[in-house]
Amino acid sequence: MENNIIPQEFLNEEGEPMGACLMCGEKFREDSVYTVTKVYKNYPRLDSCQLLFEHAVCLDCVEKTKGSLSEASKQALEEYQQANVTVTPEALERWSECCLFSGIRLADEEEYAYYGIFGGGQIMEGTFPFAVGQTAMEEMYALLSASTKEFLDNFIDKHFSGPPEWKELMKDSPVVLF
């Protein structure tokens, strides 16, 4: 299927739009609203990067997930994001090159993730795709309450199907929180 509207960064490994929600399994329709997360690890010596994890989550499940986080964690994340995000035209233009929060080039990070929200087969109106580098992920993870960290660990245990050593990499990053 030809697809020119969803940026290629958010298509699956086969180059198709993501098909179903990771959490509830519901298949996406034309008008479904869902988030896509892609997590990469850099291998600077090989000058390459590896996709560790890609998933899509429907809006209902995103809301449920957010509802499972502690109030303290939610507030800490909100404050961190408000303090660190500077949305400039350049930042939006170069969203796939630098972390939205730290401004660090993704090529200089060990891991990074892309996030986007989609609706009606395109980027959701009023939103923009962004990237988060490992530095900012670790800073955010450090702000979370113990119960939220446990929730995230369980989430990865339940949904991550890659190699065990990758699973450990995923566990210190709040990759499901956006």
Ligand SMILES: [Zn+2]
């Ligand atoms: Zn769902």
